[in-house]
Amino acid sequence: MQINVNEQNYSFEENATVGVVRDRIKADADLLIVNGFPASEETQLNNGDRVILIRRGEVPGADELDALLTARHTPGVHEVVKGSTVGIAGVGGLGSAIAIALARTGVGHLIIADFDIVEPSNLNRQQFFIDQIGLPKVYALRDTLARVNPNVRVTACHLRLTPNNITEVLGHAQLLVEAFDQAEQKVMLIETFASRFPDRPIVTGSGMAGYGPANTVQTQQVANNLYLCGDGSTAAAPGTGLMAPRVGVAAHHQANAVLRLLLGYNPANEGKL
């Protein structure tokens, strides 16, 4: 019978137990999972069962890790995203969540740029941790991304993006994510990148403050190569703060827009590009 063990298929004799499989594939495993549930070594397996063998505390090698991490990817998707380079300008509430989503998706190379330092007030919505307070955000995020998916290459740039360095820092990105906080900075980045690289898509965010309905956050094509995620109007202001849920909704609109663009689909509708 066929048993899938740690995301690869093997043949076993009928009535094999989990213990038999463990002894053959990974004898030192001390956590045995069958079809998603913990199992004992006496558990009888059936044809088509899925077994995960884990040794607690062990970090798998690069090849094994790649197979495990990519097991849930849709065929054809992983190879495309693995060969992609995405630039993320700003790694606050939007950018930190977008980077993590894209790393989990297996995007091969992320260029992240931000001048900022992790502050306690960031933790209400940004993907940083108490023990990262005081670190440059790009370095803290690089560490987190390595814990999520060490196969993603991360270029971390601790600097303020200006019209003078955008080409140098983000020139290798086939696609740009705008994830700044200030409206004027968003405009500066888009103008600069679009005029230097008019054929490369930009995914931007505008209008995600407060706790209005999540359903008003949308992905729209607002110009030839510019996709806007957000409600377009709710600015961060006193009384309308930025909060994790709605910022997260907008961030994942952006991450999904990136994925669709990489795969050749329009982010704003069902169509191909």
Place this chain on the structure above:
Amino acid sequence: MNIIFNGKPRETQASINIQELLDQMQLDCMQVVVEHNKSIIPRQRLTETALNDGDTLEVIHFVGGG
């Protein structure tokens, strides 16, 4: 003359540049991205870019937060 502004027909005075139109509409060029005939125009070129009859203009307004 007539242009298409954010997807809708709009009548403007003849001989006008993009900056003048933004000023008339009280739009702050620091907070908008302007796409003129499918090309994004940097703000320093808004004054030198004249509009012509039939042009397409998309003006995308940005708000803060991220």
